[in-house]
Amino acid sequence: MEAARHHPGPGRGYRPSPPSRDALVAWPDAFGTRFTVFVDTEEEFDWGKPLARENRATQAMRALPEMHRLFADHGVGPAYMVDHPIVTCPMSVDILNRLLEDGRSAIGSQLHPWVNPPFDEDVTPLNSFVGNLPRELEAAKLASLTSAIASAFGRRPVMMRTGRYGIGPNTLGLLAAEGYRVDTSMRSGYVYSHEGGPDFTAIGNHAFRTGKGDLVELPLTTIYTGALGRGGVRLYQALGRVPKARGVASRLGLMTKVALTPEDMPIAAALEAIRVAAGEGVRLLMFTYHSPSAAPGYTPYVRDAAELRAFRDWWEQAFRLLAQLGVAPASHDEILAALDRAS
Structure with a gap:
């Protein structure tokens, strides 16, 4: 696998095609409109510095139980x-096993290739997207992670997210071969091609069957709000070609791109996005955050105690609105059961 060190990778600029109408998941009526939270549970590193294999510290995990209680x-x-x-x-496995005692939480996989063996590639921005690696190396890293999770928790994971949303042309097939049932690596409307990563402008918010075995994609939700919000990703891209146009459009209430996360996303924008998503018929709203944000000082989103309080308040306000709208939480296992019924 030594050749991987200089191989540009088959996934450079990978752009998943939009799903066909027949591929969209028809959620059971009884499922209703739901939301779920996926936590990128990971090591700590300086977000302003290059990635390094040595960054494996996990001290922020000590704060996770308090966030979990919320x-x-x-x-x-x-x-x-x-x-x-x-x-x-x-320590991290012990903490997570205690959290799983609530009967609703679950464990899935997240693959950061630069800290996931085997280490047969250089650590570069391009290689940080696992889908850019040669197929054999990507498969080996996935197998290594899946096996380690099964050993630690006594259950093979069936839901996956590639680090940095770094899916490539081989990823879905490899996941299906490893027995995964759900991928969450596609971030609706986002583009990482300037770093050699994927382009998700063709991917919407609706779950779809990938055509790789029984594997289903649950894209991370992205909502466009404002008077011009219905213009969606195409209008947002057009605005990006005009200097400062996106910022002006957002300040004027014309168009704002909103991801469902408290990390660098104001709560007012998120609340409006929740209302829009529910009104547009998005049946499963996908929320996310990074586990080191549970404690101050580990991510740029939660730098001190005041920002941690704001982070927690963001969730409190979001949960209140979701409850008012009748959008109930869906657990990992409830999502799987609904997908079984949908099939």
């Missing part, structure tokens, strides 16, 4: 998408 108070059982530094840290 979710549990609202009946929310997150899916903790763990990567290799987490699953090989006994």
Whole structure:
């Protein structure tokens, strides 16, 4: 696999095609409109510096139980998408096993290739997207992570998210071959091609069957709000070609791109996005955050105690609105059961 060190990778500029109408998941009526939370459960590193294999510290995990209690108070059982530094840290595994005792939370996979063996590639921005690696190396990293999670938690993971949303042309087939049932690597409307990553402008918010075995894609929700919000990703792209146009459009209330996360996303924008998503018929709203944000000082989103309070308040306000709209939480296992009925 030594050739991987200089191989540009088959996934450079990978752009998934939009799903056909027949591929869209028809959620059972009884499922209603639901929301779920996926946590990128990962090691700590300096977000302003280059990635490094040595960054495997997991001290922020000590704060996760307190954050988990906030979710549990609202009946929310997150899916903790763990990567290799987490699953090989006994302290982190012990913490997560205690969180799983709520009966609603679950463990999934998150693959950060730069800290996930085998290490047969250079650590570069391009290689940080696992889908850019040669197929054999990507498969080996996935198998290594899946096996480690099964050993640590006594259950093979069936939901996956590639780190940095770094899906490539081989990823879905490899996931299906490993027995995964759900991928959450596609971030609706987002583009990472300037770094050699994927382009998700053709992917909407609706779950769809990938055509790789029984594998279903649950895209991370992105909503366009404002008077011109219905213009969606195409209008947003057009605005990007005019200097400062996106900022002006947002300040004027014409168009704002909103991801459902408290990380760098104001709560007022998120609340409006929740209303829009529910009104547009998005049946499963996908929320996310990074586990190190549970404690101050580990991510640029939660730098001190004041920002941690704001982070927690963001969730409280979001949960209140969701409850008012009748949008109930859906756990990992409830999503799987609904997909079984939908098939």
